[in-house]
Amino acid sequence: MAVWLIEQGKAYVDSQSVEEMRIQRGTLTQKGTDSPYRNRTIAENLNLFEKMQSELNDGDAVLRAKLDMSSPNLNLRDPALYRIKNLHHQRTGSTWSIYPMYDYAHAISDAIEGITHSLCTLEFENHRPLYDWVVDQYIKYATITNKPKQIEFSRLNLQHTITSKRKLASLVNAQYVQGWDDPRMPTIRGLRTRGIPPAAIRLFCQRIGISKVDTRLEPSILDDCVRAILDDVPDLPRAFAVIEPLEIIFSEEIHQQIHVSQDRILEFCSGINEKYYIERADFWDTQTQGEIPKDWKRFSDDQGSLVRLRYAYVIECLKVDRDPETNEPIRIHCQIDPETFAGKPTTKRSKKKQPGIIHWLRETDAVQIPLIHYDRLFLNPDPTELDEPNPNSMIRYNQALVEKRAVDILNNGEPFQFERQGYYVFNNIEFRRIVSLRDNFSTKLSITPKDNPNMEQAPTGKKNHDAPKRRSGGKNKYVDPDRNYRSGNFDFGHGPGTQTYLEPEVIEASRIDLRAGLILQNWTVNIGGDQSISIKTKSLPAPPIGTNVVVFMNAPNGPQILYTQHCQKDILIQPPPETEPGTRLLIHGCSADSPPSELSDVSSLISNLVLRSGRLYFRFRPLGTEDGNRPCVLPSILNDDQTLQSTLLDVLTTSSS
Numbered sequence: 001m002a003v004w005l006i007e008q009g010k011a012y013v014d015s016q017s018v019e020e021m022r023i024q025r026g027t028l029t030q031k032g033t034d035s036p037y038r039n040r041t042i043a044e045n046l047n048l049f050e051k052m053q054s055e056l057n058d059g060d061a062v063l064r065a066k067l068d069m070s071s072p073n074l075n076l077r078d079p080a081l082y083r084i085k086n087l088h089h090q091r092t093g094s095t096w097s098i099y100p101m102y103d104y105a106h107a108i109s110d111a112i113e114g115i116t117h118s119l120c121t122l123e124f125e126n127h128r129p130l131y132d133w134v135v136d137q138y139i140k141y142a143t144i145t146n147k148p149k150q151i152e153f154s155r156l157n158l159q160h161t162i163t164s165k166r167k168l169a170s171l172v173n174a175q176y177v178q179g180w181d182d183p184r185m186p187t188i189r190g191l192r193t194r195g196i197p198p199a200a201i202r203l204f205c206q207r208i209g210i211s212k213v214d215t216r217l218e219p220s221i222l223d224d225c226v227r228a229i230l231d232d233v234p235d236l237p238r239a240f241a242v243i244e245p246l247e248i249i250f251s252e253e254i255h256q257q258i259h260v261s262q263d264r265i266l267e268f269c270s271g272i273n274e275k276y277y278i279e280r281a282d283f284w285d286t287q288t289q290g291e292i293p294k295d296w297k298r299f300s301d302d303q304g305s306l307v308r309l310r311y312a313y314v315i316e317c318l319k320v321d322r323d324p325e326t327n328e329p330i331r332i333h334c335q336i337d338p339e340t341f342a343g344k345p346t347t348k349r350s351k352k353k354q355p356g357i358i359h360w361l362r363e364t365d366a367v368q369i370p371l372i373h374y375d376r377l378f379l380n381p382d383p384t385e386l387d388e389p390n391p392n393s394m395i396r397y398n399q400a401l402v403e404k405r406a407v408d409i410l411n412n413g414e415p416f417q418f419e420r421q422g423y424y425v426f427n428n429i430e431f432r433r434i435v436s437l438r439d440n441f442s443t444k445l446s447i448t449p450k451d452n453p454n455m456e457q458a459p460t461g462k463k464n465h466d467a468p469k470r471r472s473g474g475k476n477k478y479v480d481p482d483r484n485y486r487s488g489n490f491d492f493g494h495g496p497g498t499q500t501y502l503e504p505e506v507i508e509a510s511r512i513d514l515r516a517g518l519i520l521q522n523w524t525v526n527i528g529g530d531q532s533i534s535i536k537t538k539s540l541p542a543p544p545i546g547t548n549v550v551v552f553m554n555a556p557n558g559p560q561i562l563y564t565q566h567c568q569k570d571i572l573i574q575p576p577p578e579t580e581p582g583t584r585l586l587i588h589g590c591s592a593d594s595p596p597s598e599l600s601d602v603s604s605l606i607s608n609l610v611l612r613s614g615r616l617y618f619r620f621r622p623l624g625t626e627d628g629n630r631p632c633v634l635p636s637i638l639n640d641d642q643t644l645q646s647t648l649l650d651v652l653t654t655s656s657s
Contacts, residue, residue, distance in 0.1 A: 001108065002063060002082060002100075004141050006045045011081060012038055013048040014064045021062075025069075025077050032069035032077045049082075052098050058084050063098075067133070075130045079103060103127055107134035110148040118148050121155045122214055128152070156208070157216040160376035160390075161186050162383055176389045177377075183432060184377045184393050194374065195415060195425030195434040200226040209513050209554040216382060226435045230415055230423045237410070238264070239403035240310075240359045241418035241431070243371055245277040248332045248360075250315070256341060258311045264405065267365065268312050270336060275363040277401055278332075279420075282307070282358040285320070285329050297356030301329065306355040310419070314340040314355050359420050366401040370430040373397070402431065513553040514562065514585040516575040519543050525551055525561070528582015533559050548574050550585060 005011035014021065014037050026032035040048075052061055063082040071077055081104045086097045100108075107130075110118050118131070131150045139147060155163070162168060163186055171177050171185075180187055183194035191201065204225040208217060230236065238261075250270035258266040270276075284292050284300040292300050299307040305317040314337045321331035373395045380387045402418070410416055410426045415434060417423050422436040517525040522542045523535040533551070536558055543549060543561070550562040550573050562573045575585060 001138060001141050002049065003046065005065070005081075005137065006049060006063075007042060009042065010066050010137065011045070011063055012040050012066055013045045013052070013061050014038070014078075015048075015061045018059060025074065028072075028074070034069055035064070035078065038066065038078070052082065052084055054097065056084055058086055060084060065133075073126060073129055075103070075127050076133075079130055103130050104134055107131045107148075108138050111135050111138045111142070111144065111146060114146050115148040116146070118150045120150055120152050122152050122212065124150065125152045152212065153210045154212060154214045157214075158186060158219055158222070159216045159381040160219060160378050160383065162378075167385055170385065171389065183372075183374050186377075193432075195413070195423075195432060196222075196226055197229050197415070200229040203229060206554055219376065223435050224438075226423070227438060230417075230434070233415065236415060236417055237406070238417045238419055239406040240361050241371065241400060241402040241406070241421055241424075242277045242279050242359070242361050242366070243397045243400045243421065244280040245361075245399060245401050246280045246283055246329065246332065248276045248278055248315075248334050250274070250276070250334055250336055252336045252338070254313075254336060254338060256312070260311055266311060267362065268309075269362070277361045277363065277366065278309075278358055283329065283332070287322075287327060288329075298358055299332075299356075301332075308340070308355045308357045309360045310357050312341065312360070313337055361401050361403060365404055367404050367407055369400065369402050369407065371397045371400040371402070371424070372430055372432045374433060396430075400431075406431075515551045515553055516579040516581050516583040516585060517549045517551040517561070518581045519545050519547045519549060521545060525549060525559075526581045527551055527553075528580070531582070535559055535561055543572055547572070548579065550575055 002011065006013075012035075014035050016024065016035055016037065021035070024033050024035060048061060049063060052063070061084065062080045064078045064080050067076045067078055069077045080101050082098045082100055084097055085099050086094070088094055089096060106118070120127075124131075128150045135147055138144070157163060162171075168180075168185065168187070172180060177185055181189035181193045183190055200222070204222050207221065207225065252270055254268065254270045256268040258268055260266055278299065282298045284296055284298065286292060286301055292302060299305055299317060301317060301320045303317070306314055308314045315334045316337065317332060318335050319333040320329045321333070322328065323330050375393050375395070376390055377383075377393050378387050379390045406416060406418070407426070413425060413427070415423055415425055416431070418431075420437065421433070423434040424431040425434055426432075515527050517527050519542070520526050520532060524532055525535060526532045535551075552560045552562050575583070579585075
């Protein structure tokens with residue numbers, strides 16, 4: 001094709017140096033100037049192009065397209081098509097010494113292979129006109145009908161890591177990591193070594209969608225996807241693991257068999273010769289750590305401190321043995337309350353303070369195996385080549401103790417859950433943590449009680465005794481304000497004093513893929529042309545056949561039809577009239593203090609989308625206000641169903657996608 005371009009007068013051989021061509025190319029504000037070799041004859045260009053393949057040296061000449069040196073797009077100012085590289089090629093050896101430039105080869109290979117859409121990252125957006133030009137020329141040259149299109153989207157960038165192969169290679173070469181399959185590396189081999197299931201990666205890609213906004217995603221999004229997949233693994237084995245063991249001993253003689261599950265039985269045998277271990281992090285030592293925090297629920301050296309051993313008894317701290325040099329606790333003498341086995345009502349003594357629950361291991365039922373925990377590869381959220389990797393990105397616990405059954409029943413590579421620790425994978429030598437469990441103690445409020453005195457405070461890892469207590473059923477039946485938090489059953493309604501608002505899972509507005517759809521039959525929706533999808537839901541009635549709907553294509557649990565809620569009623573959101581199925585829909589919104597007539601584009605807002613029990617709710621958070629952390633439910637600013645419908649028809653506006 002290069003010879004054909006020369007014959008058509010659309011390409012020429014330029015003999016300028018690289019520096020001369022750079023100056024002659026111009027800048028963004030200055031037009032380029034024609035090369036002195038631009039008007040060579042076709043015969044001269046053909047002769048020089050043939051010499052480029054065998055006689056000329058690197059940099060002596062390049063083949064350039066004859067386009068427009070005054071174009072505002074620098075990529076169209078006579079771009080290079082072929083250059084000389086006298087290198088040994090792994091397939092052709094030294095018989096070929098000219099190589100095509102990427103923009104040229106990319107377009108031709110797509111046309112040859114029948115590619116319909118070439119997906120590129122945003123940096124290639126300015127290269128698209130050149131891509132289209134090369135494709136058009138190849139269609140004329142090869143007389144084909146296929147014309148691929150180039151579409152750009154943002155690169156998938158994660159915070160605290162890098163995805164550039166060149167930068168990752170520098171980490172490997174400098175031995176900051178153990179290779180391309182190091183579990184900290186954002187590579188397929190690294191993710192596989194860490195134990196992340198393929199379904200979690202697919203769910204991650206589905207949740208984040210495709211965007212034209214260049215952003216860096218938080219790694220916690222991937223962590224949530226991994227938890228979601230592993231949480232659904234049926235009969236996933238569980239066991240105890242103590243990462244940093246702290247010895248405890250009992251004076252009482254108690255023997256109790258604990259049936260945890262059908263295939264898991266623990267032996268609780270206390271006595272003078274029996275040793276037990278708890279997690280050092282579950283014990284607060286006032287002599288080395290200072291005053292006990294007010295919300296501390298676990299064990300401490302405070303006289304009479306109580307804690308419940310999971311599946312077993314409530315125990316009390318009597319005395320602490322310490323290392324004479326470091327003053328660190330090395331052994332705790334405890335007393336067992338025998339009347340509190342496995343969740344029985346606590347005695348008067350243990351009612352002094354509601355005890356927390358911690359895990360434990362009996363020495364005879366434990367085996368010492370290393371545990372490895374992984375953290376972010378870089379401390380800087382937006383790392384560069386100059387940043388040093390996180391020195392604590394991999395921590396190895398060689399003294400860790402695990403329950404024997406964890407080693408007995410596992411095969412290499414199978415996921416496993418250590419209670420209160422996380423999900424792990426075993427490689428016959430050590431346990432590697434795939435992901436930690438979700439930390440309920442770090443839950444953040446999106447509305448605080450001072451914003452609404454009638455609203456209960458969301459749980460922060462402890463029971464909120466100051467919150468209004470709700471009663472239900474019998475005269476003295478107490479309804480725990482935290483029950484929704486523990487069960488995961490939230491209801492984002494609109495009545496004051498009836499909701500517990502927690503920070504929902506956030507999906508960036510620019511990544512939400514909304515499409516117009518048409519109901520064909522029960523939960524089967526046409527989304528354009530011959531394409532149809534099935535919607536999975538259990539909590540909503542199917543809309544009538546022929547109803548126009550809005551489909552949330554990249555919802556976390558698969559495509560969903562968009563509903564909202566107003567006055568405790570589920571209301572179907574519909575696209576604007578005469579919108580064809582498959583049309584892409586944009587999101588607009590307003591704050592609680594703005595009337596519906598002052599709808600502003602989502603670029604000035606952060607839009608959250610909440611998915612609960614098959615229902616979808618939009619929440620909009622205004623920026624630049626004193627209460628910028630307080631979200632509001634969009635329907636709450638409207639008066640009746642009719643106003644809600646008409647306003648939402650204006651909120652969702654069509655584009656040509």
